[in-house]
Amino acid sequence: MTEPDTDFAPAFLGMFESLRMGPTFARGRRDExxxxxxxxxxxxxxxxxLVRGPDDPAAFRARIAVRAFGAAEWARVESVLVKEARFVAGLLDGRMPPGIESVFAGAGLTLLPLSFDEVAMDCTCERWPMPxxxxxxxxxxxxxxFRTDPFEVFAWRGRHRDELLMRLRRLREAAAARDPVTDAERTDGRAETVPEPDAPSIDPQDPEAFWGSRLDFSESAGQEPSGGRSDALLDQLDPPRLDHLGQPLTEVLRPAFRAFSDTSGVGRKD
Known part of the structure; x- marks a missing residue:
């Protein structure tokens, strides 16, 4: 059984009791x-x-009708409900959240009839006056x-509990598929920050760590630097993970390699 977080009974009865038919409703309350x-x-x-009072020879059928909301009207309501975490969580938990009438009002609807003109009534007793x-x-x-199970109000307006909850689950799943943010992140109001990995520590006294890896000279043995360039060795080695004033260390060293070539004749072809 649902918890009556929202009691629709007083507002519903208030509309009928406003007809100022005190004796009739007093007796109806006693009979109920x-x-x-x-x-x-x-x-x-x-x-x-089916009602059979103490003086009735048989049970009479009494009916109270109200306009059921159409599919488009319910779709408007459901689209708002699924965006409000407190509403959809309460409904899926079998509770009627307080203030849910505001969702219907926002869609231009009233969950309960506001006047006697919005309902139709008849009874097989055919006694007058009505009701x-x-x-x-x-x-x-x-x-x-309505007090025992507030979802009966929804059923009266055209959406039974099981159908409503099924549609809300589908809408929520569709929204989650479009927006992969987790519920915890949505609750915190911010996305989780993934820390960047720490930069590897480098021992400047370790040549292998300094250069990243040694050059395999077995493959280049006897080969002249590419294109005869004296600075080609810098391009064959793995670049060190260091820089100077924002410039890679290989580029800082390149002018020195070229200057050494100019003075020593390294890399020249006769």
Whole structure:
């Protein structure tokens, strides 16, 4: 059974009690409390009860109808609900979150009828005036159903609980597929920061660590530096992980290699 976080019964009964038919509704309340409402079913747009009072020869069928919201109207409501974590979490947990009426109001809808003009009523007793005592008892039985299980209000407006929850789950899964941010990150309001790996420590006294790796001279033995350039050796070695004033160390050393070639004749062809 759902927890009645939101009680729709007072607002629902207030609308009917505003008809100023005090004696009729007083008797209907007594009959409902005495168990004279034998059954009540709530479906899309219609609540049907069988009522047999102490003076009735048989049970009468009383019906209260309201306009069910269309598919497009429910789609508007569901699209807002799934974006509000507190609403969708409560509903999926089987609770009716407080303030949910504001979602319907934002979609231009009212979850409960606001006036007697928004409902239609009839009873097989055909007594006048309407609503009769059987309909009054049905109103109190319906209010009790709303208090016991607030999802019955949704069913009355055209969306049963199982269908609503199924659609909310699908919408949430579709939203998660478009936005891979995790729930924890969404709760914190920020994405997780992945720390950058620490730069490797280099021992300047270790030549192999300084240059990264040794050149395999077996492959280049007897070969003249590429293109006869005296600084080609710098391009054959793995570049050191050091720089000077933002410039790679190989480029800092390159002028020295070329100057040495000019003075020593290294790399010249006769």
């Amino acid at each position: 409390r005495a168990g004279h409402v034998r059954s009540l079913t709530v479906s899309s747009s219609l609540a049907v009860a 009769c005592v059987h309909l009054a008892a049905t109103c109190y039985a319906l209010a009790r159903a």
